Amino acid sequence: MKCVIVNHGSGNVRSVFRALEHVAEAHRVLFSNDPDIIANADHLVLPGVGAFSNCMHSLSARPGMLVAIQQQAREHQRPFLGICVGMQLLADYGEEYDGCSGLGWIPGRVKPFDLAKIQDCAIPHMGWSTIVPTRDHPLTHNLPQPAMVYFAHSFVFHAAKPANVWAQATYGKTFGAIVGAQNVVGTQFHPEKSQQVGLALLKNFLNWRP
Amino acid sequence: MSTVRIIPCLDVKDGHIVKGVNFVGLRNVGDPVAQAKVYDQAGADELCFLDISASAEGKETMYDVISATADSVFLPLTVGGGVSQVLDYQRLLSCGADKVSVNSAALNDPNLIAEASQRFGAQCVVVAIDVKTVDGVWKVFSHGGRRETAWQALDWAQRITALGAGEILLTSMDRDGTGAGFDLALLAAMRQAVTVPIIASGGVGTLQHLVDGVQQGGVDAVLAASIFHFGIHSISEAKRYMANAGITVRPLVNHEG
Numbered sequence: 001m002k003c004v005i006v007n008h009g010s011g012n013v014r015s016v017f018r019a020l021e022h023v024a025e026a027h028r029v030l031f032s033n034d035p036d037i038i039a040n041a042d043h044l045v046l047p048g049v050g051a052f053s054n055c056m057h058s059l060s061a062r063p064g065m066l067v068a069i070q071q072q073a074r075e076h077q078r079p080f081l082g083i084c085v086g087m088q089l090l091a092d093y094g095e096e097y098d099g100c101s102g103l104g105w106i107p108g109r110v111k112p113f114d115l116a117k118i119q120d121c122a123i124p125h126m127g128w129s130t131i132v133p134t135r136d137h138p139l140t141h142n143l144p145q146p147a148m149v150y151f152a153h154s155f156v157f158h159a160a161k162p163a164n165v166w167a168q169a170t171y172g173k174t175f176g177a178i179v180g181a182q183n184v185v186g187t188q189f190h191p192e193k194s195q196q197v198g199l200a201l202l203k204n205f206l207n208w209r210p
Numbered sequence: 211m212s213t214v215r216i217i218p219c220l221d222v223k224d225g226h227i228v229k230g231v232n233f234v235g236l237r238n239v240g241d242p243v244a245q246a247k248v249y250d251q252a253g254a255d256e257l258c259f260l261d262i263s264a265s266a267e268g269k270e271t272m273y274d275v276i277s278a279t280a281d282s283v284f285l286p287l288t289v290g291g292g293v294s295q296v297l298d299y300q301r302l303l304s305c306g307a308d309k310v311s312v313n314s315a316a317l318n319d320p321n322l323i324a325e326a327s328q329r330f331g332a333q334c335v336v337v338a339i340d341v342k343t344v345d346g347v348w349k350v351f352s353h354g355g356r357r358e359t360a361w362q363a364l365d366w367a368q369r370i371t372a373l374g375a376g377e378i379l380l381t382s383m384d385r386d387g388t389g390a391g392f393d394l395a396l397l398a399a400m401r402q403a404v405t406v407p408i409i410a411s412g413g414v415g416t417l418q419h420l421v422d423g424v425q426q427g428g429v430d431a432v433l434a435a436s437i438f439h440f441g442i443h444s445i446s447e448a449k450r451y452m453a454n455a456g457i458t459v460r461p462l463v464n465h466e467g
Contacts, residue, residue, distance in 0.1 A: 015306050019284055049303075050331040085331070097328075115405060122407040122430050124333045124376045127212035128255055128460040148213070148460050150286055152308070152333035154376075171212055193286045193308060195250070 004041035005031035019192035023203040035064035048085030052094030087186025107160035121172040124154040149194040183210035215255035215431035225271040252445040261291030280306020311336040314352040327374025342383040364403040382412040389415025397427025417451040
């Protein structure tokens with residue numbers, strides 16, 4: 001079994017790699033920017049830091065990359081995990097900087113935290129908050145309690161359909177912490193930096209057979 | 211509010227932890243990677259490494275320290291000290307750092323902040339501001355506190371956040387290493403001046419000082435070195451104390467197996 005982390009140059013790929021390797025049992029974990037390797041992945045992970053448009057552009061700049069990802073996640077229905085900006089890219093559109101279309105796999109838009117509505121909350125949201133699952137899903141089974149995870153973001157995923165929000169967190173207001181659709185899931189937080197809770201979630205992901 | 215973060219800081223020189231009093235008279239207290247693991251187990255919410263090596267060899271060693279720490283500690287890591295160009299961000303992030311703290315280089319060339327923020331995101335651009343009172347004015351100092359700049363602290367903070375800095379690490383040089391507590395007036399004024407998260411640093415001597423920083427200074431995170439390194443207080447004691455004072459902190463998670 002192969003878990004491939006998509007290396008598109010703007011993510012904290014090594015940290016994600018270390019965390020997945022720490023919990024992997026049956027999987028070989030590797031990171032790659034080679035579409036052929038991505039096309040053979042059993043599990044796919046898309047990390048991301050930086051701006052939405054930068055991430056999207058670096059994905060599309062690599063020949064064959066987007067096609068390989070689409071094929072694995074959409075046609076072959078392989079489990080797919082987007083992290084932070086990697087999660088936001090699942091949306092139709094991201095408003096960061098000049099705005100940019102996303103992968104469009106989960107209907108919704110990525111918008112800035114509305115400062116006016118979040119009194120007493122500094123932006124970016126930087127720190128540990130509790131995630132509250134909105135459905136029973138293998139990804140959030142048996143997480144150590146309290147299920148607090150590390151966030152570092154200024155933008156949030158506004159899902160068009162409530163059914164795509166699998167867990168929520170609250171920072172000034174409630175927002176989507178985990179979004180998903182069938183075999184595709186994304187976390188706004190960084191499981192690779194969230195100690196035992198994050199490691200448990202990554203382990204659940206590797207064991208997930210949607 | 212998010213939970214208030216407790217961030218132990220490791221000042222590293224040539225691969226060893228040191229801690230100064232008012233930036234001079236450094237004392238060696240040990241191996242940074244081993245110490246980082248201890249803090250990880252103890253419930254630290256984030257770790258901060260500041261490289262104070264003067265030599266090129268010392269700076270190379272820092273990459274190994276970060277990489278070795280990130281191999282076994284799954285916590286956010288902030289790294290600073292000697293960052294001078296966008297390439298330094300790239301390299302530290304690829305070692306496993308999540309945020310990079312910059313100080314003197316940003317004062318030399320504020321565009322570095324804008325460039326790094328656009329490329330890596332505001333959440334990874336921390337600006338460290340060292341402040342010392344000069345003739346009753348909060349002045350910004352560069353070069354490890356050795357050089358006075360023309361900037362006043364609040365003006366500089368507004369400038370860097372406009373350029374895309376995502377967090378401020380605010381150190382009072384007047385208080386650093388004294389154990390006399392944070393400069394609460396400085397923290398509160400900074401809280402009014404900017405909307406990004408503020409990490410308070412410099413002067414923690416008691417657990418009440420941490421509480422004061424949050425309740426009176428309005429900061430999002432507290433950073434301390436001496437009280438944790440020298441075993442005066444543990445992180446779990448600090449969290450219990452803060453929770454009893456009504457501050458929301460991240461409780462310790464039950465460890466697996």
